[in-house]
Amino acid sequence: MDYTAYSDVEEGRAVVSTSVVRFTGVQARPKTDLLAVEEPLEIQLGYSSSGQRLTKSISVTMRTPGHDCELASGFLLTEGVVNDVIDIADMHYVGDSAPRDRNQSAILEIESGEERNTILPYQPGRNTLRVELNPEVRISMANLERNFYTTSSCGICGKASLLALRTVCPPRTANRFSIEAALLYKFPELLRSTQDVFLRTGGLHAAGLFDAKGALYSVREDVGRHNAVDKLLGAALLADQTPLRDRLLMLSGRASFELLQKAVMSGVAMVVSVGAPSSLAVRVAKDFDIILVGFLREDHFNVYHGIEHLTGYIEQGGEIHHEITN
Template sequence: MIPNQREILEDETSSRPLRDRSTVETLVSRFKGDEAHTAKDVLAVEEPLEIQLGYGPADSRRTKSISVTMRTPGHDFELVAGFLLTEGVVSDYADIGEISYVAGRASDLRSEEPSLSEDLILPYQPERNVVRVDLAPDVSVSLANLERNFYTTSSCGICGKASLLALRTVCPPRYLNRFQVSAHVLCSLPDKLRAAQEVFDRTGGLHASGMFDAEGHLHSIREDVGRHNAVDKLLGAEFLADRTPVHDRLLFLSGRASFELLQKALMGGIPMVVSVGAPSSLAVQVAKEFDMTLVGFLRGDHFNVYQGAERIVGDFGVKENL
């Protein structure tokens, strides 16, 4: 059975506190002008996480290594669940029978195929760097869709038209987007997210993703060295709590909005994506294709709306200055 959120947290932190796993201290030479002294600094931990998938009928189960991602340890089960959701491998939380850590080095794991992380040195706790997800016996798996970079990344060389076509084949059914938010609320989000970034406060080196309601209340936040991992953790938490699709929250990104992040938001049912950075051209195409509100360059009282401006409410007029 899928552990609840408390069980997940206790399991992931039982042998080592989460804070100790997400950060590590190091000595640095700190310069100020022509003077230097030795001081302690705190770094965000970056470790590989291998994802294994168990699938097939009860009498003929198979195990396959499907991905290795570099991530900040913590909320690993949510990360894996969010990854499977946003990649279209699962669509309902009941599709997952069990999520568990696999003990031992990658070369010792019980996968029927070569381990994707076999040549990686897994630091700290190798048994915490491999997670296996066992799907319910009746869940069918498309092996073709288990190749990690089949169309999602901006470096894959696939044109935007092909990427959008591929996304249409796996995305959830369309729905009427009624999610609205005021300009005043939008402008308040960066400070609220920043105030909740505990690990960033100690390291200065993490991306964050937050989920807000229309009134600007922060419902959840996740941090990670990878912006896509932060989103997967956030959506994975909702998925494991059987709260997807998420039609009544916006996704706030501490960085830029890429195609991959819009894809993940779409798979999770998110109606609005807001970022402090720039969107890519393909991210804007996804927003237009699937009628998602997309806001970028949110800084102070300024922001750009690339799609869905009618869902930003307030007493203001729009002046054209082209």
């Protein structure tokens, strides 16, 4: 199966125009503004159980259309449903006249003569995506639903969330990632410069994968920060690049438990965010040995775990401890 067929970039559905009144001081003038599109995506799972082929809806998320197959794949990876690209047999939109040809690109073709960013009309059937697992993949729907609940960290204690994550996470090897501290300062601008929809709308989160030399490999955007990460990690899964032991995950916002959970499940070695980490995110970083950096700005950042993996810095103001306190 050619998994490159699932890049499904529908740029025309990512933005829409609207009329606004722009105020400058007390002067008002009509203008046209661009908005990031937000639409629901239902993810359905096709799987085998007791000799039967079953279908179940497992998630509905509000997302920016585009990269939907990557979003679904990343979600299934980070929730422990799939571990490898070979677990996925097929993906198609429910409502399509026929499943997608595995040998054709899923990129939406825009008619000749139109610009790449032309606003496309709403397309019925493009908001429900079915992921068909290979028959050999065994899942327990009861365990699956319980994992979705416990790893969401909503309404339960952090201890239960960490326990659930330890239960479903794949084996992790020793973290051997190392990076020069000064390189981190370049990442926010590199990430912003590739955010096409954000530059036009100012309304999207982004996630990017970097290597230890500071090279940016891929970027994904979405109105939901979790979705941006799922799209990014799903692209890596479909390209058979996981686990991402030699990659750094850059976040345009804060680092929450859920995002560190996704880093754990994909094998990411380091997470860097421009915002603050939560207390539970720091716990995950410590428990699973993920290098965690927060509050990355033009001239400063905080290291919450993994200082020994950074090089090229000068210690000032006392001894720097390699382990943070609880």
